[in-house]
Amino acid sequence: MNASLSFSQYLGAIQKSIELERGDEFRELIDLNNGAAMQAIFEAQQRNPQWDPSGACTSRFASPWDEIVSAHCLCLASLLKGSRVEAYNHLVSCVTPFLKAFRQDTTAWCIEPMYGVVRNVRSVATAADKELKKLGKNQTKLTDAGRMLQNCFSAALQGHGNKAKKLATLEVVNTLFKIYFSLNTLRLCKNLIKSVDSPLLPNFDNFPLAQRVTYRFYVGRLAVFDEDYVRARDFLEFAFDNCEPSATRNKALILKYLIPVQLLLGILPTRELLRRHKLEIFEGIVGAMKTGSIKMYNECMDRYQEVFIQAGTFLLLEKLKQSVYRRLLRKVAAVHKELEPAKWAQIPLALFQSALAWEGCDMDLDEIECILANLVYRKYVKGYISHQHRVLVISKMDAFPPLKNINLVDIN
Incomplete structure (x- = not known):
């Protein structure tokens, strides 16, 4: 929506989207990047420094939409004056009434508005934490947003009134993933994955x-x-x-x-x-x-x-360093086979040591033996090390198996 609107016209557009159950229009109208909405709020504040949207919203919208729209407008107003923490506090106050409206919805038109709400909450929470960091205060808003969006996930998962509303779950899950990755609380992702894989949700291909x-x-x-x-x-x-x-x-x-x-x-x-x-x-x-x-x-x-x-x-x-070592070892084995065809499967550790020295890696034979033992253990190479003779004996059959067969898991 790029056309200029007055505040009254902006509320009228939201009212129309609710009455006609046009979820995509509602989502666009509450988008934080909606320039027309920002302009409408800005002009309303300019005309009246004591501007408060609650009265206009109460007279125009039934409950709980009056609370939702009023809180959103106050959020935009706070963003306009650069107060992200205040904006977040206004925004989260609309989550509970929105979930009430979502549960009351019987036609599943609120799926798109749910997308808009969860994206807004994460976006403003991220900005609020940056503001708190600059002020030297604890950054708590993104953590709080995670808790709020868990409530959104539960509401979508239940799908009261229309099971199609469960299609709102994956967007909430994705937004929670973004929050948990930002907070480095990845353990919290596990239960979400289990929920998506459970029969309680629609087939994955339906999202x-x-x-x-x-x-x-x-x-x-x-x-x-x-x-x-x-x-x-x-x-x-x-x-x-x-x-x-x-x-x-x-x-x-x-x-x-x-x-x-x-x-x-x-x-x-x-x-x-x-x-x-x-x-x-x-x-x-x-x-x-x-x-x-x-x-x-x-x-x-x-x-x-x-x-x-x-x-x-x-x-x-x-x-990947192990893969590079293996590639170098294959080249060493090929050279050794030309020089010592009768003993091609017995590669002196000193030969690999010389190849590494050529690459600028000076190591003693004990270190070389450790590298090669690790390659054998992880199945990069089939063979064994003769410590007594200081040679690597490689298998005469498939000495360098495909990398897909490698043991890549570290032992804790």
Whole structure:
């Protein structure tokens, strides 16, 4: 809605959307980025410094919509004067009356308004916490928003009056995921996932595709933390493949997590893919995995360490060092086979030591033995180490199995 409106006209548009049960219109009207709504509030305040929307809302709307609209208008007014904490306090006061209206709805038209409410609550709570941080106070609003949205989830899950209202649940879940990731309280995501997988909710395919993409993205990221890399790959690939083609920023964001998982499973992205999505930060790691260059790997990890840490992928990418060691070992094994065809399966540790020294990694034989023992344990290599003779004896059959068969899970 871009046309200029007076405050009275703005309330009239909201009233019409409620009376005609046009949920998408109502959601647009309460969007925090609705310029016409902001302008209407601003002009009303300019005309009357003592402006208060409650009287106009009470005379125009039945309960509980009068409380909902009044609280929303006060939220916008607070945002206009730059008070995010005050805006949040106004906004959350409309959640309980909105849930009352949602439960009373028998035609499921309130699904779209629910989307608008939960997005607004998270957005303003995030802004409020930033304001509190600047003031040196405890940042509590996003945590509080999580509790409020749990109530929204419960209301949507129950679907009183019309089971179709359960279709509002996934948007609430996605918004809670965003909150929990921001707060680093990922353990709270588990029960939400169980609820989505339960028979209490509609079939997953019945939810809007955009919501399914967002859900799979976050569950894929959670699978990475759980070291379930196959599940992570499957969910993140779904998110990438079904993301709106024009949403290039979102596709790049998904790839920031999908590419490390794919690399761990032995799937290397093309240079064209990396450059199309401006993800050249991975080129050094991909090159290292292709060539076995520990130097290239270390340089890339050092250069982009902060970027990887902020994305939460640094520890995952650190696991790729084993793949680089393996690639270098394969090259060493190939050279050794040419030099010693009769003993090709017995690779002297000193030969691998020399290859690492060429890469700028000076290690003693005990350290070399430790690296190779780890490769054998994790099934990057089939074989065993003869400590007495200081050689790695590799299997004559499939000495370097596919990376998908590797033991990637760390023992706590």
